[in-house]
Amino acid sequence: MKYIADFHVHSKYSRATSPEMSPEGLWRWSQLKGIKVVGTGDFTHPLWIDELQKKLEPAAAGLFSLKKKFRADTVPKSCKADISFILSAEISCIYRKNDKTRKVHCIVIAPAFDDALRINKRLSTIGNLSADGRPILGLDAKGLLKIVMEESPEALLIPAHIWTPHFSVFGAASGFDSLEECFDELTPHIHALETGLSSDPAMNWRLSSLDTLTLISNSDAHSPRKLGREANILDAEISYASILSALKTGRGFSGTIEFYPEEGKYHADGHRACGVCLSPEETIRHNYLCPVCGRKVTVGVLHRVAKLADRDDGFRPKGAPSYRSIIPLEEIIAETRKVGVNSKAVENVYTKLLDDLGNEFRILLEVPVEDIERSGFPQVAEAVSRMRANRISIAPGYDGEFGRIKIFEEVKRKEVKGQEPLF
Numbered sequence: 001m002k003y004i005a006d007f008h009v010h011s012k013y014s015r016a017t018s019p020e021m022s023p024e025g026l027w028r029w030s031q032l033k034g035i036k037v038v039g040t041g042d043f044t045h046p047l048w049i050d051e052l053q054k055k056l057e058p059a060a061a062g063l064f065s066l067k068k069k070f071r072a073d074t075v076p077k078s079c080k081a082d083i084s085f086i087l088s089a090e091i092s093c094i095y096r097k098n099d100k101t102r103k104v105h106c107i108v109i110a111p112a113f114d115d116a117l118r119i120n121k122r123l124s125t126i127g128n129l130s131a132d133g134r135p136i137l138g139l140d141a142k143g144l145l146k147i148v149m150e151e152s153p154e155a156l157l158i159p160a161h162i163w164t165p166h167f168s169v170f171g172a173a174s175g176f177d178s179l180e181e182c183f184d185e186l187t188p189h190i191h192a193l194e195t196g197l198s199s200d201p202a203m204n205w206r207l208s209s210l211d212t213l214t215l216i217s218n219s220d221a222h223s224p225r226k227l228g229r230e231a232n233i234l235d236a237e238i239s240y241a242s243i244l245s246a247l248k249t250g251r252g253f254s255g256t257i258e259f260y261p262e263e264g265k266y267h268a269d270g271h272r273a274c275g276v277c278l279s280p281e282e283t284i285r286h287n288y289l290c291p292v293c294g295r296k297v298t299v300g301v302l303h304r305v306a307k308l309a310d311r312d313d314g315f316r317p318k319g320a321p322s323y324r325s326i327i328p329l330e331e332i333i334a335e336t337r338k339v340g341v342n343s344k345a346v347e348n349v350y351t352k353l354l355d356d357l358g359n360e361f362r363i364l365l366e367v368p369v370e371d372i373e374r375s376g377f378p379q380v381a382e383a384v385s386r387m388r389a390n391r392i393s394i395a396p397g398y399d400g401e402f403g404r405i406k407i408f409e410e411v412k413r414k415e416v417k418g419q420e421p422l423f
C-alpha cells in the first residue's frame, strides 16, 4: 500500500513552535494533509515524551496511535483517516573536529518508548534535554550515532537537511566534505539522508557517493500547517520494521514530495541584511564578499552541491526513486487571491476545498483539475495545473530568506528528469 510519511517535525517544546504542535494537533493536521505516518518529533524532551506516553497507545508494531479519548471531532469526513505516530527526535551536535567547529543536526527514529528512554538517559548525561525540544549537545555526531546504536539496534540515525549552511553534515559553514569525514568507520551505519527544503533529489544525484543512500524528505514543521511541505512516499506495510527496511535498503521507498528547492531559504548565495541574492557564479566573481557591505556572503545549497558534485547537472542514477515538487495549497490560494497566506480568506477557501475534495495531497497531486474548478475555484484549478506542469517561476531564497513563488508568471522551469506521477 502506498502512503505518505513525514518523520521530522517539532513539538511545542522546541523553540519558535506553535502550541498546536501537540499529539492532538499532529493527529488532526496529518489527516487534513493526507499523511498516514507522522513523526512525534522531540522524543528527547522529558515533558513531551511523558505527554506522548500518556496520549498514545501501541498500534501496528513499533508505531502508535492517539488514544480515542483525545480525538476531537474536528476533521471533515472527506479527510478522516487512521494516523500512526513514529517516535522521532532531532539533536543538534556542536563540537570541534579536525580543527573546525562543527554543527550537525541528526534525526533519530526509535521503535519503542523504552528505546527512546534509554537513548535519552545517555544523552541527559551530556547536556540538558529539557532546555529545548531539539537539544543542543556538545557531542560529536559520530558519538551520537554510537550511543543510538548501543541503546537501540533497531533505531536509525539520519543526518538532517544535509546541505543547510550552518547546521548540517555537508553545510558550507560548519559541515564536512564527505560522510566519512564525519562518521569515520561508522559511516556504513548511515543508510539515509534528509535532503532538506533547499535541495531536491536531482541536485543530490550529482554526487555519486550518495547513490547507495536513501534520500528522504520531511517537513521539519514547527507549526501544523507546515506538516508535509516535504514528505516521503512508501509502498510498504505500515509498521516500524517495514519503514526501517525501506529507509535502509530503498526497497519499498517510492519517492518524495518536495518543496521547490528555490523556495528554500538557503538555496542561492547572498546576504540577507543587504538584500543581496547571488548565483554561485556571481559569488565567485565577487570573491565570496557581499557587494554592498563587503562582508562574507552565506554560501547556499546550490553552490555547495556544485562544489562537492562529481557529475553534471541533469544526471539521474539508475533506479533512483521519483519525486514531485509541490507548492503548499495555502500558498497557492494566497497567490490566486493576492492576500497573505495566514489570512482568513485563505483559510475559508482551504476548508471548502478540503470538505469538497479530500485531503491536501489528494488535491495537489491526484484530483482532476476540472473537479477543483467545479468546486468553485477556477483560479486555484489553473494554479494547480501550472504547478503539476512545473510552469511557475520562483525568485530563489538566500541567507535565511524564503524564495518567492510566482505561479501566474509564464516561465517554464527547467525540465527535470525523474518527475513522474507518484500514485
Ligand SMILES: [Zn+2]
Pocket (backbone or CB within 6 Å): 090, 105, 160, 161, 167
Ligand atoms: Zn535541524
Ligand SMILES: [Zn+2]
Pocket (backbone or CB within 6 Å): 271, 273, 274, 276, 290, 291, 292, 293, 294, 295
Ligand atoms: Zn552585505
